Amino acid sequence: MTKVSMKVNGKAVSRDVPDNTLLVEFLREQLRLTGTHVGCDTSQCGACTVHVNGRAIKSCTQLAVSLEGAEVTTIEGIANDGELHPMQVAFNDHHGLQCGFCTPGMIMAGIDMVNRYQAQGKDLTEEAIRFELEGNLCRCTGYHNIVKAIDDAAGKMTGMARAAE
Amino acid sequence: MYQTKYHRPASIDDAVAALAAAEDGKFLSGGQTLLATMKQRLAAPTDLVDLRGIPGMSGITVDADGVTIGAATIHADVAASPEVAAAIPALAALASHIGDPAVRHMGTIGGSLANNDPAADYPAAVLGLNGTVITNQREIPAEEYFVGLFTTALEEGEIIKAVRFPRPKRAAYQKFAQPASRFALVGVLVAETDDGVRVAITGAGSDGVFRAGAFEAALNGDFSAGALDSASVDADDLMNDIHATPEYRAHLARVLAQRAVKAAG
Secondary structure: OEEEEEEEOOEEEEEEEOOOOEHHHHHHHHOOOOOOOOOOOOOOOOOOEEEEOOEEEEHHHOEHHHHOOOEEEOHHHOOEOOEOOHHHHHHHHOOOOOOOOOHHHHHHHHHHHHHHHHHOOOOOOHHHHHHHHHHOOOOOOOHHHHHHHHHHHHHHHHHHHHHHO | OOOOEEEOOOOHHHHHHHHHHOOOEEEEOOOOOHHHHHHOOOOOOOEEEEOOOOOOOOOEEEOOOEEEEEOOOEHHHHHHOHHHHHHOHHHHHHHOOOOOHHHHOOOEHHHHHHHOOOOOOHHHHHHHOOOEEEEOOOEEEHHHHEEEOOEEOOOOOOOEEEEEEEOOOEEEEEEEEOOOOOOEEEEEEEEEEOOEEEEEEEOOEOOOOEEOHHHHHHHHHOOOHHHHOOOOOOHHHEOOOOOOOHHHHHHHHHHHHHHHHHHHO
């Protein structure tokens, strides 16, 4: 057992866990944040995507104890005071989900790609969205509306950044 | 995953000592292969010695001679580096197509090279660009580093600190990705260097990454896609699996080499 402390969705948390505890197990079983899903458990499907220090990673393929001091954001941490994140709104507006199992990972991957492309001043085209979704699988095959949702949210997230300036 | 003990040493010396003290330890970096393998119980190290907490292990420096990348530098940072893109665009482009975005946020160049998966992308970059693997003990030229499938010249307790790539005159990498894994079904790096043309092929060889002598000879005479029309790699030396026959891999190798020559400009 090792004691690990990190900040999850802005809140400091600390737990004693076995060294082989995966981040996704830490989130779901220790913190009861069950919005992050385990799909394939082989780091291919992306249902477990969360942000660690501002970057999307697969939480099924990282040890919790290796993330001492990290800042982790999960699907539960992106709404602001009950107001959905623009990416969540866009998935709703465009029906970017069918069974919904992959959705938390899709939304976290979507926010990550928009943030990266905007920071680098690159155009997030439809082709780029599809390339960036390489690591997120939707077995309902509802990709078309997912791509539309991310495209829509990208425009609104630009607006957010401008408003904040 | 079986139980394991996690270590996060703050120096190379501490890392070497932690591994030496372990019954069956392994060095850990981004973990995008090792942790997945442990979850499948194909590996069960008693101890994991995480190298990412050691100061100076990550970062990119570019000078007149070339590009040096710290072993714990993640693929996404190599892909997004304007300095790498300016010095060796083929290297940044190669890094931008490893795995998927989330994997590129964790996977490291040192981890990839230490693992030496026969379908990984970075081995083609190191061999094709005539890179040097810098460890805590020595500097290993690319020619001596890659020994076989998942096998390298690294000794027990030897740690990759950085990789140095000299600037080529021009270079490009082309990959035909296995659609499910995004590993290279075949990947070809073509580079024109001060010492002639080098062509490194990954994803295809029975012994891992290799240089295609026939392609190099043809391109040394005439650096054009057409020069490869009658050149070939021997299918007898290539892998055979459910994804592709050796003959198909040999075909892809020539087509991708031709595309790389065109892309190199």
